[in-house]
Amino acid sequence: MISPRTTAGGVMLRIGVSASLFVVSGFLITKHVEHVQQVRTGNVPLAASVTSLHVQEQRLTSVLETQDIQAAMNDGSMKEIIASSVLPKEDTSTTVIAAVEQMRNVLEASGDIRSMKPITLDASPVAIQDPMPATRVHIEAVVTERGAKEFMALMSTLGTYTVNDVLLEHDRKALIALSDAGSVQSHSAVAAFLALPLTSFALDAPAYMDRLMAVLGAERSRVLLQSIRASEPLASTTTLLAGDIGTALQKAQLWPLPLSVLEQATHTRLDDKWQTIALHVLIYRTEQ
Amino acid sequence: MTKPTNTQTRRIWHVLGVIAEPILFFSGFLAFTLLMSLLFLLPRWGQVRIADTEFSPVALEQEYTRLTASITSLTAKRDESLQPLPDPIYLSLQEKKRSQAQVIPLIEDLRLIAQAAVAQEGVIVLQILSFDASKQALMVTGDVRDAGFSSVTVLAQFIDQLKKSAHVESLDPPVFERAQNADGSVHSPFHFTIHLK
Numbered sequence: 001m002i003s004p005r006t007t008a009g010g011v012m013l014r015i016g017v018s019a020s021l022f023v024v025s026g027f028l029i030t031k032h033v034e035h036v037q038q039v040r041t042g043n044v045p046l047a048a049s050v051t052s053l054h055v056q057e058q059r060l061t062s063v064l065e066t067q068d069i070q071a072a073m074n075d076g077s078m079k080e081i082i083a084s085s086v087l088p089k090e091d092t093s094t095t096v097i098a099a100v101e102q103m104r105n106v107l108e109a110s111g112d113i114r115s116m117k118p119i120t121l122d123a124s125p126v127a128i129q130d131p132m133p134a135t136r137v138h139i140e141a142v143v144t145e146r147g148a149k150e151f152m153a154l155m156s157t158l159g160t161y162t163v164n165d166v167l168l169e170h171d172r173k174a175l176i177a178l179s180d181a182g183s184v185q186s187h188s189a190v191a192a193f194l195a196l197p198l199t200s201f202a203l204d205a206p207a208y209m210d211r212l213m214a215v216l217g218a219e220r221s222r223v224l225l226q227s228i229r230a231s232e233p234l235a236s237t238t239t240l241l242a243g244d245i246g247t248a249l250q251k252a253q254l255w256p257l258p259l260s261v262l263e264q265a266t267h268t269r270l271d272d273k274w275q276t277i278a279l280h281v282l283i284y285r286t287e288q
Numbered sequence: 289m290t291k292p293t294n295t296q297t298r299r300i301w302h303v304l305g306v307i308a309e310p311i312l313f314f315s316g317f318l319a320f321t322l323l324m325s326l327l328f329l330l331p332r333w334g335q336v337r338i339a340d341t342e343f344s345p346v347a348l349e350q351e352y353t354r355l356t357a358s359i360t361s362l363t364a365k366r367d368e369s370l371q372p373l374p375d376p377i378y379l380s381l382q383e384k385k386r387s388q389a390q391v392i393p394l395i396e397d398l399r400l401i402a403q404a405a406v407a408q409e410g411v412i413v414l415q416i417l418s419f420d421a422s423k424q425a426l427m428v429t430g431d432v433r434d435a436g437f438s439s440v441t442v443l444a445q446f447i448d449q450l451k452k453s454a455h456v457e458s459l460d461p462p463v464f465e466r467a468q469n470a471d472g473s474v475h476s477p478f479h480f481t482i483h484l485k
Contacts, residue, residue, distance in 0.1 A: 008301055014308035021315035028322035032330065039334045043345050046352055047336040053355035054339055060362040067369045082373045131377045145399070149392070156389040162372050165382050166389075176370070194370050233389030259381055262388050267395070267417040272410070284381065 063187045070191065078162075078195065085256045086159050089287040092258040093121055093135045096158065096283055099257055100139055102248040103154055109244075112147035114274055116140070134282040136263065141277055148267055148277045150245060153236040155279060159259025163201055164194040166234045174224055178216055189215040199255060202241035205229065259284050384421075390484050391419045391426060394455040398428065398482075401453070405446045411435050412446055424457075424484045432476040439476035440464050447480070457483045 085092075097119050107113035122136040143151065160166050167175075172194070179190040193212050201208055209229055213221050228234065240246055241255075249255045264280040335342045343351055368374045395417060402412040416429040432439040432446075443464060451459050462478035469475060 011301060011304045011308045014312045015304070018308070018311045018315040021312075021319045025315065025319045025322055028319065028326055031326055032322070035326075035330050035334060038345065043334060043336060043348060046348050047338060047343075050336075050343070050348060050352050050355060051338055053352070053359060057355055057358055057362065060359065060366055064362065064366055064369065067366070071369065078372050082378075087373075087378055131380065149396075152392050152395070156385060156392060159381070159385065164370065164372060166386065168386055169383065176367070191370055195372060232393050233386060236389070236392050259378070259385075261381060261384055262419070262421050264421060265391070265417075265419040267414075269413065269415045 059184065062184050066184060066188055067191055070188070081256065082161060086161055086259050088258060088285055091135055091283070091285050093137055093283045095254060095258055096137060096260060096281070098252065099154065099158075099249055099254045102252055102254065103150065103245050104141070106244045106248055107143065107147045107150060110146075112144045112150070114142040116142070132284045132286060134261075134284045137260075137279075137281045137283060139277075139279040139281065142270065142274050143277055144273060145275065148275055149236075150240065151277050151279065152265065153233075153240040154245065155260070155262045155265070155281060156233040157198075157237045157240055158257045158281070159261075159284075160198060160233070160237060161256040162194065163196045163198060163234070166198065166237050167194070167228065168231055171224070171228045171231055175228070178221055178224060181220070182216055186215050198237055199241055199246070199250060202238045202246060205238050205242075387424065387484070388421050390455050394426060394453065394482065394484060397453045397455060398426075398450065401449045402430075402446060405449060406435065406442055408434065411442060426482045426484065427479070428482065429479045431478065434473075435476075437466070437474055439474055440466055443476045443478055450482070455485055457485045459483070 085095075100119060104113060104116055117140040120138045122138065139151075141147070141151070156166075164172065175190055175193075179186040189212055193208065196208065209225050213225055216225075241249075246255075249257075260281045260283045262279065263282050264278075266276075266278045268276040268278075270276060331344060334345050336348055337343075338351075371379065373379075398414065398417070402414055403409065405412055411434055412430060412432055414428060414430045416427070418427040418429075419425075420427070432443045435442045443462070447459065447461055450456060460481040460483075462480040464476070464478075466474055466476055
């Protein structure tokens with residue numbers, strides 16, 4: 001028989017241990033609640049993000065694979081053209097002079113040029129901040145407003161070859177973003193559009209735009225494609241290449257032209273019809 | 289209130305003695321079960337299955353970080369593959385050309401606004417347009433003629449309209465002055481600079 005004093009001590013001990021275990025259980029229940037809350041508020045949205053990121057990763061991988069295959073199929077040709085004509089090793093200022101001469105012939109035929117000073121070359125080094133060696137060309141002519149526009153369009157066309165070259169950065173990004181929201185085919189279509197030679201695009205710009213719109217979805221892409229079509233320098237380049245000057249340049253095998261950047265352009269009004277246009281252009285090459 | 293008697297105290301202790309043991313077992317069992325659940329059950333319950341792979345909450349966060357980095361790298365590769373010649377100098381020169389080309393629509397805007405500013409043609413005469421590519425600026429020199437004493441008003445309206453052009457970043461305004469020709473007629477010569485977008 002246990003004495004009442006021992007019994008009381010034993011009972012107190014058991015009740016004390018039980019109370020401690022209840023406190024521990026309470027703590028463990030709190031941990032459970034926290035875990036459930038974390039899963040609900042953290043993991044569920046994260047899992048949704050991971051799922052969509054997985055899809056995006058797979059999509060980008062397949063887009064790159066497709067582009068690699070396309071690049072392997074026509075590899076070399078575009079880079080070769082750019083290396084030989086757009087950014088050549090040697091000085092190709094004579095090609096630009098020949099292109100200006102072709103333009104002069106066309107403008108003379110349309111009565112948009114009255115006279116032209118001899119084109120001069122200046123091989124003195126250009127500004128230090130320039131990334132490559134360049135030759136400075138001075139062009140001066142008396143032209144109509146249309147003639148001046150054509151000269152400016154030719155200057156912005158020098159050194160461009162594909163649609164990508166004349167697309168503004170924000171338009172290019174918007175186009176890629178649009179293809180991101182579409183299928184893998186839309187990526188291929190945008191890639192093909194960007195790599196399209198400007199001479200081909202100029203021949204039938206609406207057809208190329210319609211084809212791209214059909215792949216990207218007319219509703220989503222119409223506004224963007226219309227704005228791209230009207231944007232500069234794409235609009236003036238397309239008009240120039242689709243016209244007599246573009247035909248003359250291609251006939252004389254002067255396309256694509258060397259990469260050149262306008263340094264200065266001055267239009268001076270002579271009378272209601274004529275103005276003098278003076279252009280300073282830098283023609284780049286890769287070797288000194 | 290009366291104090292509990294000795295017999296009542298014994299009864300209470302007896303009851304407590306009877307229930308203390310089950311309570312101890314129950315609390316022990318509860319704590320043990322919750323501990324086991326926390327250690328082995330909950331981590332499994334929090335796992336997520338994505339594309340046939342189980343992810344614990346920690347692994348899920350790691351996967352999220354990996355995917356974000358992978359997508360950034362793949363996007364850069366994709367963007368590069370869309371460039372015909374992904375050479376930084378070539379690309380920067382092309383970018384320079386594209387920004388310069390904005391002078392073409394600006395000159396077009398300038399002529400249209402000059403024509404539309406007044407009903408009569410040839411009132412705003414643009415004499416010299418000089419584009420400096422290094423500054424991305426177009427210097428405009430001209431004159432407002434045959435507008436009588438409102439030549440300065442015409443010039444101010446022309447400048448206001450020009451500022452609204454989508455190709456104009458900012459405009460250094462001209463000096464608004466009225467000059468007199470030898471024949472007594474009034475005109476407002478102007479010179480201002482437009483900074484392109």
